[in-house]
Structure formats: C-alpha cells, structure tokens
Amino acid sequence: MDTKTPAKKLLIVDDSKVSRMVIRARVKVLQPEWEILEASNGDEGIVLALEHQPDFCTMDINMPGILGTDAAEHILQKIPSLRLVIFSANIQETFQERTASMGALFVAKPVTEKSIAEALRYFMDAK
Secondary structure (H helix, E strand, O other): OOOOOOOOEEEOOOOHHHHHHHHHHHHHHHOOEEEEEOOOOHHHHHHHHHOOOEEEEEEOOOOOOOOOHHHHHHHHHHHEEEEEEEEEOOOOHHHHHHHHOOEEEEEEEOOHHHHHHHHHHHOOOOO
C-alpha cells in the first residue's frame, strides 16, 4: 500500500508569461514535487481551478476579462480550503482590503525571489 501523500497543486493565474515563468521556476526549485498549472486570465483560472482542485493559487488582479479579485472570489466559493496569494502591481488600498477580506495574502509586484518566498511561507502555514 502506498502511503505517500499526493503532491500539492499550485495554480498560477497571470496574463504576464514572464511572471508565470518566474513563479514556476522558483517554486520548482523549492517544491519540485508540486504539480503546477498555469492560466493566462481569470476565466481560464476558474476553469482550471474547478477541474483540478489546486491546494494553492497565485493570482494577478489586472488581466484581460474578469478581474483577478473577482476570479479569486469565485474560486474560493467553490474551493474554500484553497490558499490564495494575490500578486499585483496595483497596490490600491481597496484591492488590499478586498484581498484581506477573502482571507488571502496580498503581495506587491514585481514578482521576485523574496515575494515568491513570502507566498510559499503563506501556503505552507496552511492548517
């Protein structure tokens, strides 16, 4: 009988391919066993989240189509156990407050090794 715990899943939602690549590369170094999914907009992120039920998600706010905060709320309604980090260059207080009200962590862009480490600490602090 295999008692190995299943690999964690991370969904990266960002319209910037560079941001997705940086997050993926850094997470793979620190958590090589994780499965990583990518979406380039909020609508695609919702579909992937509902299909794959990730444990963790990073979400940009300003993307074509649905805002990342709207997509995040939709996903969290369906997967309340998901740990979510909002990465955004949009540091308006209203977005930070909305992120906090969802129980998520807000991290200002640019995406860096330090900001990804902050997100990973938040993910790993999950109950």
